[in-house]
Amino acid sequence: MNRRLAHPSNIWITGAGSGIGEALVRAFASGNHRLLLxxxxxxxxxxxxxLAPTRIDVCPGDTTSPDGLQSVSQALADIPCLNMAILNAGxxxxxxxxxxDSGVVERNLQTNVVGTARSIEVALPALRKASLQGQPATVVIISSSAWWFPFGRAEGYGASKAALTYLARSLRADLTHEGIDVVVVSPGFVKTPLTDRNDFPMPFLLTAEEAADRIISGIAKGKTEIAFPRRFTCLLALLGALPQPLVDRMAARMTRKPIR
Ligand SMILES: NC(=O)c1ccc[n+]([C@@H]2O[C@H](COP(=O)([O-])OP(=O)(O)OC[C@H]3O[C@@H](n4cnc5c(N)ncnc54)[C@H](OP(=O)(O)O)[C@@H]3O)[C@@H](O)[C@H]2O)c1
Structure with missing residues (x-):
């Protein structure tokens, strides 16, 4: 096992109240880790x-608002150090x-990119303390594989996750020198309140518990890129790498709109 989860760790999880975040909390709660939700x-x-009142603390907040994260910032300053920030709110x-509607683009970007950036801002001082003490320090960013192919109607969501992934990989380059890892998670479809609203088929749909298992196992193995389910993400990566005119034709067909 990689050093990351080998010992009891202090872990902050955003978007902890439902879906993948909740499944991560439930999985971690049965270990010895201390969680901030x-x-x-x-x-x-x-x-x-x-689930574990002596090891779980709650710090509600809106990740898009600097004021909303002030109490989290204080809570993180009060602990000796932070070993992992799982930035999952989205x-x-x-x-x-x-x-x-440009508002759709704005709202996706606000939550998925700006909210995650604000979370990184409050987590970094506490992660640096861990790294300086020789302990593991990791930022885990829950992105998506959706932007690997230009799906119709996903202009706002796909753009936000593409930007988020760039942000994460660029941050990885900068933080490597400080001994802080940045992990990008790119799930396919997972059954959660977010996808329960979808009105289209979702191939290779996983449960939130299966997604949490794959995320934790990837983190524990020391991976910096975690994508699942494999068959879906490999297929998507392959399709996305085809010549652009071919990709465009397939994407247009998938929208089920008549082509003029
Ligand atoms: N489900 C999938 O198929 C799938 C696939 C790829 C990627 N993802 C990503 O996985 C992450 C988790 O999504 P999910 O599927 O588990 O959906 P979900 O159940 O809707 O979880 C999203 C969580 O984020 C929280 N949240 C949203 N806006 C927030 C804000 N401004 N401040 C703080 N918390 C906020 C929500 O809680 P509150 O409303 O209480 O704040 C909610 O608990 C998202 O980043 C999503 O894009 C999901």
Whole structure:
């Protein structure tokens, strides 16, 4: 096992109240790790705190707002160090291009990119303390494989996850010298409240528990890139790497709109 989860760690998880975040909390709760949970809906977090009240703390907050993260910043300053920040809070809004709405793009970017950047800002001082003490320090960013292929209606969501992945990989280059790892997670479809709204087929759909297992196992193995399910993400990577005119034709067909 890699050093990352070999010993009891202090782990901050955003978007902890539902879906993949909740499944991660439940999986970690059965170990010896100490968790700090963030999300906007406090009651969901309090319920999860009951899983291990001596090792789980709740710090509600909106990751898009600097004020909303002030109490998290204080909570992180009060612990000896932070070993891992799992930045999972996110949203997915699709666009109907018959009524192109820049607000959809803005909301996806605000939550998925700006919210994650604000979370990195508050986590870094506490992660640096861990690294300076010779302990593992890792930022885990939950991105998506959705942007590997230009899916119709995903203009806002795909753009936000592409930007988020760039941000993460660029941050990895800068933080390597400080001994802080940056892990990018690129899931396919996972059954959560976010995808329960989808009205299209979702191939290779995983449960949130399966997704959490794969994320934790990838982190524990020391991976910096975690993509799953393999068959889906390999296929998507392959399709996305085809010549662009071919990709464009396939993408246009998938929108099920008549081509003029
Ligand atoms: N499900 C999939 O198929 C899939 C695939 C690829 C990537 N992902 C990514 O996985 C992550 C988790 O999504 P999920 O599928 O588990 O959906 P989810 O159940 O809707 O989880 C998203 C969580 O983020 C929190 N959140 C949203 N905006 C927030 C904000 N401004 N501040 C703080 N917390 C916020 C929500 O809690 P509150 O509303 O209480 O704040 C919610 O608990 C997202 O980043 C998503 O893009 C999901």
């Amino acid at each position: 963030t999300g906007r809906r406090e009651t969901r977090l309090w319920v999860l705190e009951e 949203t997915c809004e699709y666009m109907d291009t018959d009524q192109f």
